[in-house]
Amino acid sequence: MKLFEVENTCSQTDARAGTITTPHGSIPTPVFMPLATQGSVKSLSPEDIQNLEAKILLGNTYHLYLRPGLEVIRESGGLHRFMAWEGPILTDSGGFQVFSLGHLRKINDEGAVFRSHIDGSEHLLTPELAIEIQETLGADIIMAFDECAPADAKPDVFREAMNRTHRWAERCLAKHQRTDQALFGIVQGGFSMELRKQSVEELTSMDFPGYAIGGLSVGERKDLMYPVTKETAALLPASKPRYLMGVGSPEDLVECVSYGIDMFDCALPTRIARNGALFTREGRANLRNSRFKNQMEPIDPNCDCYTCRTFSAAYLHHLFKCEELLGYRLATIHNLSFILKLMDRMRQAIIEGTFPQFKEDFLAGYQTVDEETRVTQKAKWITAQRKR
DSSP states (O other): OOSSEEEESSSSSOEEEEEEETTEEEEEEEEEOOOESSSSTOOOOOOHHTTOOOOOOEEOOHHHHTTTHHHHHHHHHHHHHHHTTOSSSOOOSSSHHHHHHHGEEEOOSSSSSOOTTTTOOEEEHHHHHHHHHHHHHHEEEEOOOOOOOOOOOOHHHHHHHHHHHHHHHHHHHHHHOOSSSSEEEEEETTTOOOHHHHHHHHTTTTTTTTTEEOOOOSOOOOOHHHHHHHHHHSSSSSSEEETTTOOOOOHHHHHHHHTOOOEEOHHHHHHHHHHHEEETTTTTEEESSSSGGGSOOOOOOTTHHHHHHOOOOOHHHHHHHHHHHHHHHHHHHHHHHHHHHHHHHHHHHHHHTTTHHHHHHHHHBBBOOHHHHHHHHHHHHHHHHHHH
C-alpha cells in the first residue's frame, strides 16, 4: 500500500493536493488535524467530529502515557476503540510536551527525564519508549522522538538538539516493528538553513515514509517561521508527505500550503474557541464583545456549520457571558468547521488551478492578529504549559 500520492500541483506556487492512505481510511491533503490531546477533541463528541468531516485526529503520546496509561488502552483494544473514533489517527512522540515542561525535565542522550505535571512522579522517556507507547496506542501515523529547542536558543543549542534528534531517529527506526504504522522523522535545526539542510540530509538518508518540520511555531515571529518553512519544505522529498507541526492560524495555513506543506495540527482553533474567539472570513470575532449582544444573525452569515445554522451571535454572546458550557462546544464546532472547510477550499483550488488567486483573495480579506500581540500570546501560552 502506497502511503502518499500527489494528485495535482500548482504551477505558480509549490502547493499540492494529494491523498494519504492509511489502514483506517484515506486522507485528502492538504489536511488539518484537530487535537484529541487526551483521547477527545475538547468539548466535542466523536459524532460531532464526524459531522465536521474531519479526516484525521492527533493524539498526545505524553498525556495518554500518563493518563489513563498504556495498560488501559491496551485492554481497550487500542486508541481507536478507546475513543470510539474509526478514522485515521496520528500520535506525536511526546517531544514537544517534554520541551514545554521546562524546569520539570532534563535531557541527555539516553532520553528525557521529566516529572509528571499530574503527580510529580519521575519518568524517563526514551526513543524506544516513545515508539512502544505509540505502537500500543495503534495510531496510523506515529512520530520519531525529537528534541525541540526554544525559539530564543543559541546556535550551539539548536545544533545539539538537532544532532540528538538524528541519533534518536535512528533508535526509533530500530525499535519500530508494526508494519501498519507509518513512522515520520522530524527535521530540526532552529532558524539556520544550514542546520535545516543538514537535518533533511540526515533524515532522508534514513528513508522515513514521511517528514515533519519541527521546532517552529514556538514563539518566533512569522518573518522567521515563513522562510524556514518554505526553504525546508523545498528540500524534502516530493513523493512523501510533509507535515508542519503546531501551525493552525488561517493565514499561516494558506501561506504554508503554498510552500508545499500537506499536513498541519494546532491547538489554536479549539483553544481560542473556549475563550470566545471565532474565525470569520474577515478575521477573528470576540463573542464577549458587547456589539454581539443584540445581533440576531449568525456570527458568520457565510458559514453553514451547525452553530451558524442554528444560533444567533446574540445567543452565543449570552452563553459566554454566563459561562455556559454549551458556548464552548458551539464555538469549537464553528472554529473547526471554518478551518476544515478552508483546507477543503484550498485543495479544490489546487485541483482547479486557481490556488494563487484563492490565496491572494483570502489574505487580502482576512484581518490577522497583529504580530506583537500574537507573539505575546504565544509566549504566555508556552509559559503556562511549563507551569502546569
